[in-house]
Amino acid sequence: MLGNKINNVKGERAQLTIDYIAGMSIFLLAVAFVFQFMYGLFAPFQSGSDDVTLAADRTSIILVDRLLVADNIRAANVIDEKKLFNFFSKLTNNETDALNDIGLFATKTVAFDLNVSVVNLTSNRLIIQGGRPLPENTDIGQTRRAVLIVNSTNGNQSYAILSVRVW
Numbered sequence: 094m095l096g097n098k099i100n101n102v103k104g105e106r107a108q109l110t111i112d113y114i115a116g117m118s119i120f121l122l123a124v125a126f127v128f129q130f131m132y133g134l135f136a137p138f139q140s141g142s143d144d145v146t147l148a149a150d151r152t153s154i155i156l157v158d159r160l161l162v163a164d165n166i167r168a169a170n171v172i173d174e175k176k177l178f179n180f181f182s183k184l185t186n187n188e189t190d191a192l193n194d195i196g197l198f199a200t201k202t203v204a205f206d207l208n209v210s211v212v213n214l215t216s217n218r219l220i221i222q223g224g225r226p227l228p229e230n231t232d233i234g235q236t237r238r239a240v241l242i243v244n245s246t247n248g249n250q251s252y253a254i255l256s257v258r259v260w
Contacts, residue, residue: 144234145205145232145233145234145259145260146234146235146236147234148197148204148205148234148259149234149235149236149257149258149259150234150236151196152195152196152197152207152236152257152259153236153237153238153255153257155195155196156172156180156195156209156255156257157170157172157238157240157255160176160180160194160195161173161176161177161180162176163176163243163245164245165245166243168241170238170239170240170241171240171241171243172240172241172242172243172255173242173243173245174242174243174244174245174249175244175245175246177211177221177242178221181209181221181223184207184209184223184224185223188224191207192205192207195207197259205259205260206224206225206228206259206260207224207225207257207258207259208222208223208224208225208226208227208257208258208259209222209223209224209255209256209257209258210222210223210255210256210258211240211242211253211254211255211256212253212254212256213251213252213253214239214251214252214253214254215251215252220242220251220253224258227258227260228260231260232260233258233259233260234258234259234260235256235257235258235259236256236257237254237255237256237257238254238255238257239252239253239254239255240252240253240254240255241253
């Protein structure tokens with residue numbers, strides 16, 4: 094009689110309640126993990142600011158790699174201080190020409206609005222800022238680039254962050 098009970102316990106089922114609970118909890122945790130991160134997979138595709146972010150990226154590339162690049166230096170992200178201040182002067186005095194130079198001006202209308210600022214990296218002090226004031230309730234695309242500002246006359250250098258905001 095005792096032999097039959099031992100055979101039934103060691104039978105073909107071999108699934109205990111604790112095994113079932115452990116398996117189901119691992120499965121449910123895996124399903125919860127997938128659903129939790131499912132939103133993060135599709136969040137970048139729901140943003141309405143893709144075009145302004147791309148415009149900000151393109152504008153920063155044109156500024157740093159073409160318009161403000163130091164003449165004698167072949168390194169990346171090195172800009173000339175005189176060209177920087179000339180660009181901000183042009184942005185303040187003749188915004189249409191400045192936007193046309195960087196490709197943000199359509200045929201007869203402004204395609205995007207622009208705000209550019211340069212902040213000293215070591216002192217966190219605003220060096221210069223130009224363009225339109227930032228709006229409060231709209232999508233703004235922003236790109237920041239670490240640059241080295243070189244004064245071509247006396248050789249002074251300063252590290253800065255160039256922030257380009259487009260909306």
